[in-house]
Amino acid sequence: MTFPVTEHTLKTHRHTTGYLACGAEAAPLLIFCHGWPELSLSWRHQLPAMTALGFRCIAPDMRGYGRSSTYKRHEDFAQELIVEDMLELLASLGRDKAVWIGHDWGSPVVWNIASHHADRTAGVTSLCVPYLASGFTLETVVSLVDRKVYPEAEFPAGQWDYQFFYEESFDKACKGFESNIRNVVKALFRKGDPKAVGKPSRTASVRRNGGWFGGAAFPDVPRDPDVITEQDMESYTAALTRNGFFGPDSWYMNHKANGAYAKRAQNGGKLSMPVLFLHGAYDTTCETMHSRLAEPMRQDCSDLIEVVVNSGHWMAQEQPASVNAALVKWLAMKLPGYWKA
Amino acid sequence: MTFPVTEHTVKTARHTTGYLACGAEKAPLLIFCHGWPELSLSWRHQLPAMAALGFRCVAPDMRGYGRSSTYTRHEDFAQETIVQDMLELLASRGRDKAVWIGHDWGSSVVWNVASHHPEKTVGVASLCVPYIAAGNNVENRLPLIDRSIYPADLYPVGQWDYHYFYEENFDKARTDFEANVRNAVKAMFRKGDPGRVGKPAATASVRKAGGWFGGGACPDVPRDGDVITEQDLEAYTAALQGNGFFGPNSWYMNHKANGEYAKRTTNGKLAMPVLFLHGAYDTTCETVSSKLAEPMRRDCSDLTEVVVKSGHWMAQEQPAAVNAALAKWLATKLPGYWS
Secondary structure, three states, X not given: OOOOOEEEEEEOOOOEEEXXXXXXXXXXXXXXXXXXXXXHHHHOOHHHHHHOXXXXXXXXXXXXXXXXXXXXXXXXXXXXXXHHHHHHHHHHOOOOOEEEEEEOOHHHHHHHHHHHOHHHEEEEEEEOOXXXXXXXXXXHHHOOOOOOOOOOOOOOOHHHHHHHHHHHOHHHHHHHHHOOHHHHHHHHOOOOOHHHOOOOOHHHHOOOOOOOOOOOOOOOOOOOOOOOOHHHHHHHHHHHHHHOOHHHHHHHHOHHHHHHHHHOOHHHHOEOOOEEEEEEOOOOOOOOOOOOOOHHHHHHEOOEEXXXXXXXXXXXXXXXXXHHHHHHHHHHHHOOOOOOO | OOOOOEEEEEEOOOOEEEEEEXXXXXXXXXXXXXXXXXXXXXXXXXXXXXXXXXXXXXXXXXXXXXXXXXXXXXXXXXXXXXXXXXHHHHHHXXXXXXXXXXXXXXXXXXXXXXXXXXXXXXXXXXXXXXXXXXXXXXXXXXXXXXXXXXXXXXXXXXXXXXXXXXXXXXXXXXXXXXXXXXXHHHHHOOOOOHHHOOOOOHHHHHHHXXXXXXXXXXXXXXXXXXXXXXXXXXXXXXXXXXXXXHHHHHHHHOHHHHHHHHHOOOOOOEOOOEEEEEEOOOOOOOOOXXXXXXXXXXXXXXXXXXXXXXXXXXXXXXXXXXHHHHHHHHHHHOOXXXX
């Protein structure tokens, strides 16, 4: 009765999605969308935990990652196409709706599903990245920067400077990661640091520094075992080495298309289904506690629950019990009919 | 961050309890009390599931079982003494309260903890066995028997006949189980059968049959893979062979003392959040059609009831449904405790 996590592939005429699944096939569906630069594996602590409570859990490798197709043009990583991947995945499971759970770049995906396809959305949850009805575009996020931490003169783009680096120096950004992927994985997947809160994030100075680490390869730092095991580290490294960073980084190259897509949302972008947002208290890039980044979400979601998790950015991996607990409490309170025994 | 299930021992002047634990040490505490003739192992599907939601889960081997002490007198298995074991376990964890979760005879224990020690009880959940304020002794169950299934002339004590077999033939009951423990484990740990609902349970004819298995050793039936694995089967068998059935069966030999103990609660009413899980196909602890759950409905002011499509070994047969019911109840009734 303990359910294994199994591997699956969905092939359609337009895209192939590799995904992990766990739980009874007929159980109510949760679909987990990972972010940059991750894998379905990032939900490894959620899949068995939610399955043990009677859910069917599905975690795809998002477009460009792992065992899913990747592409050679930036425009193939626009949100609208990725949403289409997810709707195909949903249909292939014989379902017409799901609870969608996203993190990082997986968050815009689940927000877009909720805003464009409310009929496919029983509820929506996001870790770290709040809902922005106007789209997760640079224009939108820069307007919400906390200017106490990022004075305009010094940090015109605030913590979002790294996103401009992709737009201005895409090849350099990719090469910076690809020169030592294992080091990148170790340097990125680290727990949050409460002391870093209120100080400018490294992501705010990427252009000035000529790259994430001054244009040099990523330094070799010890793996943070509070976030990833040796085995996890090698899995991420192997997958990113195989596919490269062109696909993952191209998610950042579609701000204009994504903004235009957001304008086509139903209901003027208002969300009326149950929404759960998890703040990362120590996530200094997706900083939602002191900045106004979460404000538009509060205006646009009529049934919003917010929970603060004492975690850095990789919340599902760093604080799995807190994430699981928040999800379960929200499902019990807001979606008891969906969560049938 | 996936929590291992670890083994522990608490030794006091009066008793030794072996227990399993899972989850962060400082997390809110859930204590799981198994029934007859089981082990802490019976909660194997709950411990990691609830730990993954941020709880500290503790499952003792109850008195007479597994790695806990057993004794040679029936009176050492009275409820009051077993409740004391649990309070010692609680204190040894440095805690003053817990959510108590019981099944079968473990239900009697958690009900008694709740009714005698409400200050140590954040909430209480029971699988299969409902609360009876007057005491869970067999006499109090007799008026609640479903006489449409057990006519009084044919089945004067209904499905509870096996309780009297222990009282009248203790040694025979014990030797029948001990004659082939492995077969007994395979015969008992089986999933529920919807086709049996509404028909008399085998437990109603134990005295007439001259024993559980018609007066002999337990027959050899195939293991039910939907309830226990080969490994589970051997673990139960090894533990029950090690300790024997004197202790487990002695839980049934204290009805009088348990009834008197029940009378010493303040008023028998339970005010804390209570969760009761009905086993839809549990024909012995039949609570869906009979009146067995009625006293609980009168005496618990904050009662949640959930029907699980399961036989008696619910935590093992339908773990996801049990976990889900527990998590929903904790989320809605005890959100402050779960923080």
